[in-house]
Amino acid sequence: MDFFSLSPDEWNAVGLSVKVAAVAMVASLPVAIAVALLLARREFWGKSLLNGVVHLPLVLPPVVTGYVLLLTFGRRGLVGSFLADAFGLVFSFRWTGAALACAVMGFPLMVRAIRLSVEAVDTRLEDAASTLGANPLWVFLTVTLPLTLPGIIAGMILSFAKAMGEFGATITFVSNIPGETQTLPTAIYAYTQVPGGDPQALRLTAISVMISLAALMASEVLARRAGQRIAA
């Protein structure tokens, strides 16, 4: 058997991982941009509390984050039952739940990268745009957002990479169901737990390394291109 020919189950895990990571990244992006703007630009009551909550997944044991997600977004959870009844959106033991867990775990990384980038934007350029007739929304779309692009790209890649490697919160929240919630890390873990699973575990490990490396290199190229465009 060829080392690189994957079984259907292994393909499932790879495809699911990429899907979960991509959805987690895209879905959390607008929220991350909004929170980053809020933290970078506004002063308000409870700002340090918000900042703390955003960063919690970074310092909590992933299993705790996963358990909290299970309590709130599970079938009987407050938010989970509402979303299931109102929109038919179920998280627990579904791939959507894996995406939610990955989004939450990657969120602080994404917010940090974007926030740093927003703080580096020269607000005097925004003033200049407003004297040229741009209302606040246009100023955001034509000045702030393009100048924040390197940070946004970096944040997206970080979130994606984090999602590709997420294990603890995912397995706690949505378990390890092949074809539904079994991502690369949880699949590798499962193969290491059965006798004779080493070749599979090794193959998936190699794939995991390749995908992560490709993502990091792509981010490097994109960020450099964006950086060149806005270099002062």
Add this chain to the structure above:
Amino acid sequence: MSLSVSIRHRLASLDINVNFESTGRLTALFGPSGCGKTTVINVIAGLLRPAEARIALDGDVFVDTASGRWTPPHLRRIGYVFQDARLLPHLTVQQNLRYGRWFTAASARYVDEAAVVELLGLSSLLARRPAHLSGGERQRVAIGRALLQSPRLLLMYEPLASLDDARKHEILPYVERLRDELKIPVVYVSHVLGEVTRLASDIILMSKGHVISAGPVRDVLPTLAAASGELAQEAGSLIDATVRAYDSDDGLTTLASPLGELRLAGAVGTPGKALRIHIRATDVMLATTPPSGLSALNVFQGTVAAIAEGDGASVDVRMAVGAAVVSARITRFSARRLALAQGKTVYAVVKAMSVRPPGA
């Protein structure tokens, strides 16, 4: 154009209380650094919300704190050329130029893109990004960008301050051309008298948060004496003159002026070129008889129009020479010894070395 400005605002180190009206083509806000010029211009632009203010342009009230009125900057159509250009770094020169134009309703556009590109000499820069422009080029693009939004009023904040002398001379003629050819009213902030006397039709003279005097440049310049420190030294007269000839052997330029023939050191332009000459009051000597045996090349006969008390030992004598007026600052002692009085015939003596074109 009529601009009416009334601002009361408190900064950390300065109380600002400014009232003025201007109908000038190019109104200079002039005063030393830290006198409140920045606050005034930012309130006009809408980038600063003051404690109390009323700003109106041609009857449109942008700000009136008494009635709670506030027009945000993007609805004012006031162009703003910043000292540091502030071009958008992610856009090309052409995209920068078109940025403000895009937000201006088609019916309100009166400035032609091709004309501005030609006026400011930008055609070879259009595809470049701001990072690849020199300081002078950046400033020209910034001026073009503000013009292309078809502004009702153009604010220029020390647009030359970040440039070296060569670049300043590159920009100054463009400012004159937009003042004279496009006829857009301009408010020009500067602390450099040379720029102001060369460009301005009107001056708002500021010091320590207050307006000291305001009006046409010829009326305000002699009152610089009331200002403090170095500004007082710059008090004097502005004379409109035309280059007649340049003598390269002696390095002297002869000008035709309302005072008569005026000679100054150095080449200042080709024959026929119009320029303004600034004669500092402290550079003018007075005599009651026609002086002879002098090294000074410029002697004008006139009559004393007015004598004003200066501070300390000085008095300011305003002297009519034909239709023109020359200010002289002399000691009170000399004025008494020469028995100067209104209507008395006097001779003003000005060294060719002391006559200079503003902005030089």
